[in-house]
Amino acid sequence: MSARDVDAVVLVGGKGTRLRPLTLSAPKPMLPAAGVPFLAHLLSRIRAAGVRHVVLGTSYLAETFAAYFGDGSAFGLELEYVVETEPLGTGGAIRNVACRLRAEEVLVFNGDVLAGTDLNAVLHTHRATEADVTLHLVRVPDARAYGCVPTDSGGRVQAFLEKTPDPPTDQINAGCYVFRREVIDSIPTGRPVSVERETFPGLLAQGRRVSGHVDNAYWRDFGTPLDLVAGSADLVRGLAPSSALPGPTGPALVLPGAEVAPDAVLVGGSTVGAGAVVGAGARLDGALLFDGAVVGAGAVVEHSVLGKGARVAEGATVRGAVVGDHAVVGENCELRDGARLWPEVVLPAGSLRFSAGV
Incomplete structure (x- = not known):
């Protein structure tokens, strides 16, 4: 059988x-x-x-x-x-x-x-x-x-x-x-x-x-958002096997229609979704960007997930956090340590958020 x-x-x-x-x-x-x-x-x-x-x-x-x-x-x-x-x-x-x-x-x-x-x-x-x-x-x-x-x-x-x-x-x-x-x-x-x-x-x-x-x-x-981020990164890097990966394994996966600045750094199994934008000098490390997400110039996104249409503005930092669909992390903001920004919420420029209940 x-x-x-x-x-x-x-x-x-x-x-x-x-x-x-x-x-x-x-x-x-x-x-x-x-x-x-x-x-x-x-x-x-x-x-x-x-x-x-x-x-x-x-x-x-x-x-x-x-x-x-x-x-x-x-x-x-x-x-x-x-x-x-x-x-x-x-x-x-x-x-x-x-x-x-x-x-x-x-x-x-x-x-x-x-x-x-x-x-x-x-x-x-x-x-x-x-x-x-x-x-x-x-x-x-x-x-x-x-x-x-x-x-x-x-x-x-x-x-x-x-x-x-x-x-x-x-x-x-x-x-x-x-x-x-x-x-x-x-x-x-x-x-x-x-x-x-x-x-x-x-x-x-x-x-x-x-x-x-x-x-x-x-x-x-895949119990938590950070499990999702880590599992996605493992798939991109080839640590987790899958024939459904829409591209070769490596340090990053950029889907068709995404725009990535030539000097942006993409490592750690990051994924850039269709229509997403990564600005000049930005750094993604183990990041998961859903379709249409935007990372501004000089921003840093590490081991985090950005929902559909989410925006991380210029100079902002997101580490170990979740940004919901169409939410905005303002310029020079810092979001980290399990913080979750809910859909369509705007985090004003210069704000700091380290708790999970944002």
């Missing part, structure tokens, strides 16, 4: 509240990352693995997905969409799309994770261990901020543990699973269900086989 005999489900229904103000106008998976919607990178990996039929579980601003991806044919896929009308949790969202599934094996992805794991290797682990569900697990330096998943010497999952100050393992759930279809069909309908708190522990209690596929592949959760 090849990956062509497998369906894929991508869960993209969340509101992305931690990414506000960027997600006020677009769902998290549709935010630009290295020149295309983040979801395009995940779909490119699914296609590269040989999967062709993909079901998107949508909810918030659901219409934006079909407007961009259509039936998937332009991306070498067959895409279907199922809208979740009320929050159902991860398990409930998976069960909600079951009516569109055709295969007996189903790859399931959280739609806000950027990863480089070999999907066919995950499928091989699932089949070799005859698992009911297989989880992709990654090792992290500090697992205290995550739920951890210990496995035995044979790769069998032992437990699902919530965040703990003393985690027994460095392995965490990476947001990619392989399900037997019968397990999906057994998830209750019409109510919220958590796979981590209900479905997976229930399988363990029944003595069913839940396997872990552990690797050290690239992995990043």
